[in-house]
Amino acid sequence: MSSPSPRPSAPRLSTARALLRLLEFARPVLPRLALGAVTALGAALMALMIPIALEWVVGGPIASGETTAVVWGALAVLGLGLAEALMVYLRRWLVVAPATYVEYDLRRTFYARLQHLPVAFHDRWQSGQLLSRMMQDIGLIRRWLAFGLILLVVNVLTVVIGAVLLFQWHWALAAVFVASGIPMWIQGFLFEREYGTLTRLSQDQQGDLATSVEESVHGIRVLKAFGRGPHALRRFTGQAQTLRDTEMRKAGAIARIEFWLVFMQEFAFAVSLIMGIWLASLGRIGVDQLFAYFAMVTILRWPIESIGFLFAFMMDARTATDRIFEVFDAQNTITDPERPVEIAEPRGALAFEGVHFRYQDAGSAEPDLLNGIDLEVRPGETMALVGLTGSGKTTLTTLPTRLYDVTGGRVTIDGVDVRDLRLVDLRRIIATAFEDATLFSASVRDNVLLGRDDLDPRSPEADRVLREALDVAQAAFVDDLPDGADTLIGEEGLSLSGGQRQRLALARAVAARPAVIVMDDPLSALDVDTEERVQAELRRVLAGTTALIVAHRPSTVALADRVALLEGGRITAVGTHAELMARSAHYRSVISSFEREVEQEEAWRNDRSPFDDPGPTADLDVIAGEKDEEAAR
Incomplete structure (x- = not known):
């Protein structure tokens, strides 16, 4: 059986610096990715405008009983919803093809690099580790570029813009919403440290598991001839169980940050509800403003909750990038000379x-x-x-x-x-x-x-x-x-x-x-x-x-x-x-x-x-x- 492939020993880059290494592959498609981000942000802004429209409908036509104006308000909300849907469609159309191009370029470059590296490199590396990097890690990077990266940036901007808009209705209610985010950011910092280690361990273990499958398939005649199939199965089962345990620890880490994201939102919602009713009873905030505030908070629920799995997605992509560039950074000692000599007619001495x-x-x-x-x-x-x-x-x-x-x-x-x-x-x-x-x-x-x-x-x-x-x-x-x-x-x-x-x-x-x-x-x-x-x-x-x-x-x-x-x-x-x-x-x-x-x-x-x-x-x-x-x- 193959010995484990080398594990990284170089100092670990920050997440931002590690992911920026993908820029050389993404640069040709950056304009379309940027347009995709703009359309995604446009979709978010359309959604954020709906509470403002609802405030006008509740405070105007509904309060005054103007039926015709209510219809126009409903049509405005419908129009905003249709515009949001169109923006979402455009975002997908703009980013899917460029992301697949980056995936293609990464995969082609990775394969070329494997062909170029010396035999000594392949002596040290398990084939399953290289295969998992070629297929699984590069595919994960493509999905992150097309989906995770854009949504993470846009959702964070959506939360920031939405939080600012909350202050137009009442500063105290907005302050409750903003303060509820502090524990979430603390948990996010702790999550990065824990999840980053676990996702690296998981992806390496998946490579080891792929190596075991490959060795068993290539050595199936030997395993059958010596009756060692059950032994190979026990070995594989042990590796699969170890990977499962790591995946369960990853799921636990995601569950903990999701708990804080959901709990703090519900806590802020409950506190805001009590405070809002009290402020309304004092006449410091109108019913239409309170209605718009809670509509805005409701719209912000998904962007906030999504940050947890998008952050985990980013950490997975960062680890995949590290694993890809470990191969790209491998030293090639067998290269062409700077000034090659040519032998026109070899004699064969x-x-x-x-x-x-x-x-x-x-x-x-x-x-x-x-x-x-x-x-x-x-x-x-x-x-x-x-x-x-x-x-x-x-x-x-x-x-x-x-x-x-x-x-x-x-x-x-x-x-x-x-x-x-x-x-x-x-x-x-x-x-x-x-x-x-x-x-x-x-x-x-x-x-x-x-x-x-x-x-x-x-x-x-x-x-x-x-x-x-x-x-x-x-x-x-x-x-x-x-x-x-x-x-x-x-x-x-x-x-x-x-x-x-x-x-x-x-x-x-x-x-x-x-x-x-x-x-x-x-x-x-x-x-x-x-x-x-x-x-x-x-x-x-x-x-x-x-x-x-x-x-x-x-x-x-x-x-x-x-x-x-x-x-x-x-x-x-x-x-x-x-x-x-x-x-x-x-x-x-x-x-x-x-x-x-x-x-x-x-x-x-x-x-x-x-x-x-x-x-x-x-x-x-x-x-x-x-x-x-x-x-x-």
């Missing part, structure tokens, strides 16, 4: 010069995983890289394409430090085929031609490159798929066998036509017969291509012109297979371990004990000797 490497989270007391690698792969040469498990072979293959950067020394291509090349140019020169073949939910054609953005996927040239790559990888099974090369394969290619996925990944590397190809045991999932045919094709294809191949099988070593032995983070020997067998005891031990693994695979394939006499095996020395003789000729 790959060299490691004094290379050191350690992962970023490795302790300072730990030795470097790669500790002074010196290795030269000549143009057109196939170099096999062998070593025991944990010696750093796979890590070494990630350095030429700058999936990780060296922490010391340098990697060069044709004498140029790979850090002096643009990433897009570097990754056209060097292609990689991984042991763990990753395919995408797309057609076979799109997967194989992934590295050929210079080709139209439907062009005759693309068809030729596709067919040649599939032939090299011995992927004739593609022709038997329902739609051939246009067949859509499932998520991560799990609808295919391991060997089929590996062959398509190998075809993808071949189709890229690189000057250098780096392969991390690309044939491990193939049977012996298929592997032999693939090797024969690779010998032909790699004749002019520089290749660095991590080998875990004797047959893969046989494909190479030379072999490099990796031991303790260093290259301890380089030479042909025959030379290393003659002079390196450690190399003989490594090769023996390869042969034992092959014998065990054959034993299991033939359904017999791996401890039985395996019989004759392929003579690797003979194959290597033939290659040496051919090279000498």
Whole structure:
């Protein structure tokens, strides 16, 4: 299971400063958002004018008994209501489309940022956390911009304007209303501190929960095979219960501020009613004024009550913004150089010069995983890289394409430090085929031609490159798929066998036509017969291509012109297979371990004990000797 994603350690910005970071995305649509706010304020002003109209109706036509004037007063109130409804419609029409544009821009930028950040970033972050930020948090920001922000600003202004209007009827009644707001502001301050912490915790827990779902779905075969479904369910249930508890605490915080908002209004209403009747009995306020006062207070009820959930909405949006910008602010250490070098015609000379490497989270007391690698792969040469498990072979293959950067020394291509090349140019020169073949939910054609953005996927040239790559990888099974090369394969290619996925990944590397190809045991999932045919094709294809191949099988070593032995983070020997067998005891031990693994695979394939006499095996020395003789000729 993935480790938790990093939690924020930087000082927390104020809510206003945090939300202002959205301005760079909202700036193109600010005019329409501002017009939406104006129309929302206009709707509020129409509502606030209704009590003034009612005061005129009660104090004039109703008091005098003028029926016709009452009708005109009713029509005036109706007109104000219709104008308010029109303003509400305009507000929605003005803000919905701009908010979706901001959502689109945020989502596109977020995805681009994920593609741009180095592999080391993705090693530290749970995929579920990134997914929840991409979908849930950005969607929440869109809803807040279109609804929460405008209504919060307008409702606060409505309350302020309404409170000022109350003073035209009687200062004492208005003072009661204003004084009732003091406890609400105090509770609002306390609410921000508590709810801000809870909403951050909740959104992080939702990301963790998404990660658990994703891991369980991707690992469903393992869970079923080992009968660990109930264990995964218990783990998920515990996480879901923790999230529920946090959501209940959030609901409690909202309930408390809502209590104060409603209670203080009712308290002010009751006090105002008693005081108003007393003032009316003394003749200090008219019935029409008292009626208008309570009509105004009634209209202000919803703006006041809404401030609670709108404030909570703002805190949710602020937390979502923090989580989005944690990714935007992540440092990218693998970037294009300021003054890139171009290699017009790559020859494919790959060299490691004094290379050191350690992962970023490795302790300072730990030795470097790669500790002074010196290795030269000549143009057109196939170099096999062998070593025991944990010696750093796979890590070494990630350095030429700058999936990780060296922490010391340098990697060069044709004498140029790979850090002096643009990433897009570097990754056209060097292609990689991984042991763990990753395919995408797309057609076979799109997967194989992934590295050929210079080709139209439907062009005759693309068809030729596709067919040649599939032939090299011995992927004739593609022709038997329902739609051939246009067949859509499932998520991560799990609808295919391991060997089929590996062959398509190998075809993808071949189709890229690189000057250098780096392969991390690309044939491990193939049977012996298929592997032999693939090797024969690779010998032909790699004749002019520089290749660095991590080998875990004797047959893969046989494909190479030379072999490099990796031991303790260093290259301890380089030479042909025959030379290393003659002079390196450690190399003989490594090769023996390869042969034992092959014998065990054959034993299991033939359904017999791996401890039985395996019989004759392929003579690797003979194959290597033939290659040496051919090279000498």
